[in-house]
Amino acid sequence: MSIYSYKLETIKGERVSMEPYKGKVLVIVNTASKCGFTPQYSDLQKLYEEYKEHGLEILGFPSNQFGEQEPGANSDVQSFCQINYGVSFPLFAKTDVRDETAHPLFKYLTEAAPFEGFDTSEPSGKMLNAFLEEKLPHYLQGNSIKWNFTKFLIDREGRVVNRYESTAEPLDMRGEIERLL
Template sequence: MSVYSFKAAAMNGREISLEEYSGKVVLIVNTASQCGFTFQYEDLQRLYDRYKDKGLVLLGFPCDQFDGQEPLDNAGIQQFCELRYGVSFPMFQKTRVRDEGVHPLFDYLANQLPFEGFNPFHPVSKLLIPLINDKHPEYMVGDSIKWNFTKFLIDRNGHVVKRFEATTDPLDMEKDIEALL
């Protein structure tokens, strides 16, 4: 099995088979417009611009499961991403990435590579870790997605190679991306 076994709804509602990205290096990210990590859109776009001609594609999946940090509807998300961050990589409709109703793609991704913890030295960790521990300890159960901007790097054959948590800034993944390109 690979990520090519899954489909998801694009922002325009068209069902897309991830098989369309066969032969490319893929970075799958669950996103949110009002998160302490939303600034990562800028560097995600930078990575996409830098490597898209070499075979990289980024796929954004907005999610509102983490403390209500994606309140916008799909049209609002698309507009926010384009106007605020110049996002041109493919974005998909709001998606459940954990718990009941989880999209099968994210169930698959979370089960491929375990959660190894957040980087406690990342500046946003000072807010994130206490928030989760105090308000949402249920997020820490199992290897599920723990927060917005969890990133999965997929090789050209559709296999999950690496999992990066929200506390990994996109540009810190560049060497791993280059190794697959």
């Protein structure tokens, strides 16, 4: 199965295929509006504005699976992202991204790019790892999404090139994005 085989629901409720993204470099990210990592929307938007003309697409998937940090309706999510961060990249309907109910796209992504741990030399990586070890140790098992703002970088052929955990800043992907473009 290819990444382009999946069908998704946009934030406006339209059923779409991943097929139109063939030939583009993609960043697929699970998001939330009430998370400590929510300000990453700003840098995701910067990357989108800087590279969209060169073939970059950023696809945001709001999820309420992590501390119920995305409680609103899809319309609330869209308004929040536009008003607070000027988000113009495609957003999709609220989506489960882990456990049995995970959308097949996210099961595919996490199999293609396994969890390799958090960078605990950085304060945010150390804090998130400690939080999960104490409060949700089962989240650290396996390759599933660990928290909001896990980012997957996909090349123009649809191959998963890299996985960036929640604690990685979007601009840290810039060099790799430029190489793929």
